[in-house]
Amino acid sequence: MTPASTAPSAALPPSAASPLPPGTAPGTAPALLEVHGLAKHYGNTPVFQEVYLSVGRGEVVALLGESGVGKSTLLNCIAGLDQADVGTVRIAGHDVGGLSEHAASLLRRTKLGFVFQAFHVLPHLSVADNVALPLLLQGLRERDEVEHRVRAMLEAVGLPGFGARQPRQLSGGQLQRVAIARALVHRPALILADEPTGNLDPATAARILDLLVTQARAQNAACLIVSHAPAATERADRSLWLTPEGIENLAPGDLLRHLAQGHGGATPPTPPTAATPLSPPPPRDTTADN
Numbered sequence: 001m002t003p004a005s006t007a008p009s010a011a012l013p014p015s016a017a018s019p020l021p022p023g024t025a026p027g028t029a030p031a032l033l034e035v036h037g038l039a040k041h042y043g044n045t046p047v048f049q050e051v052y053l054s055v056g057r058g059e060v061v062a063l064l065g066e067s068g069v070g071k072s073t074l075l076n077c078i079a080g081l082d083q084a085d086v087g088t089v090r091i092a093g094h095d096v097g098g099l100s101e102h103a104a105s106l107l108r109r110t111k112l113g114f115v116f117q118a119f120h121v122l123p124h125l126s127v128a129d130n131v132a133l134p135l136l137l138q139g140l141r142e143r144d145e146v147e148h149r150v151r152a153m154l155e156a157v158g159l160p161g162f163g164a165r166q167p168r169q170l171s172g173g174q175l176q177r178v179a180i181a182r183a184l185v186h187r188p189a190l191i192l193a194d195e196p197t198g199n200l201d202p203a204t205a206a207r208i209l210d211l212l213v214t215q216a217r218a219q220n221a222a223c224l225i226v227s228h229a230p231a232a233t234e235r236a237d238r239s240l241w242l243t244p245e246g247i248e249n250l251a252p253g254d255l256l257r258h259l260a261q262g263h264g265g266a267t268p269p270t271p272p273t274a275a276t277p278l279s280p281p282p283p284r285d286t287t288a289d290n
């Protein structure tokens with residue numbers, strides 16, 4: 001990303017002698033995702049600055065932070081869907097900001113998988129056709145091969161035999177399984193997940209996070225998950241906390257402290273009292289794991 005003339009000066013890179021900046025993957029091999037000195041304003045309003053972040057192949061990193069601090073904006077900047085003011089994003093060695101529109105789109109189609117809170121499963125396509133989309137966009141035309149990979153992916157996410165179903169026939173957890181299958185079917189190098197469990201009940205959310213993390217590791221993909229769910233930090237290799245000033249490494253005790261202060265957009269669980277009786281459990285879809 002090229003520094004804009006009106007933007008603040010680029011953040012100085014950490015000196016070679018200094019310890020690794022917070023957010024950096026351990027190890028000496030180049031990380032799959034490298035974010036270097038990223039800063040973003042909307043108009044005159046700064047969102048974040050001095051973001052250094054890296055994620056290695058096969059590594060799962062959880063990204064947390066207060067509501068409105070810029071987590072989704074950061075994911076969009078990483079994916080090249082939004083433009084940072086200064087700093088660079090490298091994915092598998094490619095400088096995302098230096099790519100043409102066409103090359104950036106190709107990089108997204110081949111190297112990236114996205115999972116969103118609202119699923120974004122296309123309602124007029126069958127489950128199988130939704131999952132096949134990334135393969136078709138990559139130009140895979142061999143029908144048997146597409147069907148084989150879609151079937152294998154649906155089995156991997158716990159939805160064998162669901163290919164002919166329509167999205168309206170699925171529960172929220174099942175829709176997110178379809179979205180995960182679609183995000184992974186083309187074996188992306190980097191998976192970006194933005195609040196993937198935000199619309200799910202806690203038990204389903206935990207199962208979906210398990211699935212996403214397990215599948216990402218099975219494919220040796222780098223995985224960056226924005227999530228307020230403590231379950232995400234429990235499953236991640238590292239957790240990071242985004243602030244307007246940059247990124248901090250987050251230890252488990254730090255998360256509890258942030259939540260206790262009311263930060264992070266998540267509500268710590270409240271024990272039931274006489275005034276807040278337990279509600280009955282939601283009806284469960286017994287036809288398939290949700």
Ligand SMILES: Nc1ncnc2c1ncn2[C@@H]1O[C@H](COP(=O)(O)OP(=O)(O)OP(=O)(O)O)[C@@H](O)[C@H]1O
Pocket residue numbers: 042047065066067068069070071072073074265
């Ligand atoms: N296109 C835009 N134009 C102007 N301001 C924007 C735009 N998109 C986001 N913002 C602002 O940028 C800030 C960061 O938004 P963002 O959605 O990235 O935060 P977030 O940390 O993901 O929030 P949440 O956890 O609530 O989803 C917010 O103050 C938001 O209002």
